[in-house]
Amino acid sequence: MLVWERPEPPERPAPAPLSRERIVRAAIRLADADGLDAVSLRKVAAVLGVGPMRLYGYIATKEELLDLMVDAVHVEIRPTGDGWREVLRSLAEATRQAAHRHEWLADLLGGRPRLGPATLAAGEAVVAGLGGVDLATVVPAVAAVNAYVVGAVRREITERRAERASGLDQAQWQAAFGPYLERTFATGRFPALASVVRDGPHLDADQTFRAGLDFLLDGIEARIRG
Template identity: 70%
Template structure:
């Protein structure tokens, strides 16, 4: 039997002033992370939020990493992609993953790396992979990885911008006004003509428009590779 948290049963319940379960622990940890960020999530702080001693939590999980794994898997319960074909299914997956990361900003810091093995993550992955059955089998995982990598990069950039707004107190329009004189001086030097043309003449898209256009590029590129069986 493996030592993964998904394989370990919870300890038997017992009378206590503050009954515990992995579900209650995860809900408390998500509430902390949503309000204060991942830095606020520790076994000690979660135990305090549950009015329990930190040592009691070790009956339910062994490390903080296991707690983070449980948090990510809980969010994957919110991601259930649907679609009539492989392209619409991938779009649904991408949009739902982005929406979940916008609801839980800390998720952006935990995306990527090794595959998530929790039941909700695997159910979400199964829904996508089942819808990709019409693709060449060897293309399925690279296609999934390409779309997930795009979403991960996009949401990390968006979250970083939101955090910058909060830390500086300036929204995008205010930041542009503050940096405008500097950019005009730099562009006047003639050293960055391509950058100047893009900044001055290109259409400035919203975050939603930028995400959707980038997703179009990714999925259209995949389709152009003729990855179907």
């Protein structure tokens, strides 16, 4: 029986009452502070002031705990809007914002879908919002938006982590490697790249995300109209 359907143990008097919600919230606090490496049933039990064995009545494995954590965060992802384009934009923006609040989410997005109630509710909101579009378009369109968001968010979170690890923000990193690029471009071997670096637009993360999303939505719109 999946964790979503398996009943919790009956309540019992204890110095530290437990529930799946308490366990998941404690795990999310650990992950928000120190990443997924900080999350284990032992560490969660310590935060809650109980022995690790007590948690196994509620959660059988760490994988179940991760599934519950992702589902809990999906409460923050509620796509809204008038028309399919705004619904898909809302899905993309809400997922990105949730990942920025919970960096560890970027490591768990993608792959097989998690089937918790909050995740299913988010999916229901998206599909319902695309009610005027045929399913042959809805399915690949939603998949394309999700794939774009996963890639974009992982790139952004990787940049954040690189800044923390190196002590250099993006501008400082570019300044450090600028002389090397100028020497390389001076050889004339990479004229197209040199043009991009010297003359192309230099967008920030928000602008880059929204421009790429617009390109994708424009393509979906062309398919729907066609």
